[in-house]
Amino acid sequence: MTNEPAPVAVQFRLFEAQVVRSLRLGPTMRRITFGGEQLKDLASGGRDQSFSLFLPRPGQSAPVVPAEFGERWYADWRAIDPAERAVMRSYTIRAHRPELAEVDVDFALHGSGEADAGAVGGPASGWAARAVPGDRVCLLGPAVADNRSVGFRPPPGTDWVLLAADETALPAVGAILDWLPAGTRARVWIEVPHPQDVQDLPSAGEVEITWLIRDGRQPLPAAIRAAELPEGSPYAWIAGESGLVKAVRRYLVGELGIDRRLVNFSGYWRRGASEEDLRAEAQS
Missing domain, CATH: 2.40.30.10 (Translation factors)
Structure with a gap:
């Protein structure tokens, strides 16, 4: 077996x-x-x-x-x-x-x-x-x-969860927060184009959400850098535009020293590239 x-x-x-x-x-x-x-x-x-x-x-x-x-x-x-x-x-x-x-x-x-x-x-x-x-x-x-198409899988022993996303990954963040068990600590950063894009995202977890308005820039990586993160063993999930994802992952793994196996990341899109372009690159 x-x-x-x-x-x-x-x-x-x-x-x-x-x-x-x-x-x-x-x-x-x-x-x-x-x-x-x-x-x-x-x-x-x-x-x-x-x-x-x-x-x-x-x-x-x-x-x-x-x-x-x-x-x-x-x-x-x-x-x-x-x-x-x-x-x-x-x-x-x-x-x-x-x-x-x-x-x-x-x-x-x-x-x-x-x-x-x-x-x-x-x-x-x-x-x-x-x-x-x-x-x-x-x-x-x-x-x-x-x-295998479920990527968010915090391992046993996780003390808190970090979520970082732009608007393309906002639906996934909402569904993850719906799923979080009661009492799970989560720090969440979501970057959106407009103030009217902010949504109510209920959760049974102990969740702190920081909404960031893009306004012609990409404020999410800097916001995470400036944040005081909780103590304990984290599990990070990052998704959205590939440049944003790389910047946040580089900080968490390269500078904070978080085990790369505890950082789930996905570039949902990339400026100037279609999904066909990204799939073709992955196949080459």
Whole structure:
């Protein structure tokens, strides 16, 4: 008997869904609620649970995806004509209501005319800004709750949690705070483009949140440097624009001496690069 993880095709599957409703959260964020009978079988692990969202191209009524999902799903998707294959983007499940077969996903509206003018826009931002009930999508999401697309995993012995994020990782921060066990200490820094992007993020943990307004600069790394951090063994989770993530990680690991194994980091995006660019770099 081994402890090897289940194959990707066992951990994940395709779910057909459609837009049920949308809600404007602020100048930068729009929440899209997806529904569909298949979503009753989605098995989100909570926290920063990520998934792949497939969107139709302009003029299509539904996204074009591989006929079957298996271990070679990415190659099969790439083999479809680029002009026809679905737009694929990575997102976090903000909330999951299996009893209602609903999933909330928060979109940062980069480049849609409604968000930070300095950020890179793309087809997903534009789609979210225009989405209406009935629009069809596909989710490549978890079929088992304990899956490899959950990154936030504080080890035993963690005394406190550090979260650092920009608006693209704000949905993951909200879901992590929803999940935190009662009494867990957490220090949180969130950088957003506008004061109206500040959200109420409830938690059972003992949470201190510092909101930072970008205003043409990137204040988050400096704010963490200036902070007096708690004593004890931390677990850090950093996500957002890759330059921000690198700066914070470099400080925590290189200057504070935090064990790199206790710093989970993810560059959700990079200025001047699309997700296709980043995926191509990762494959090279």
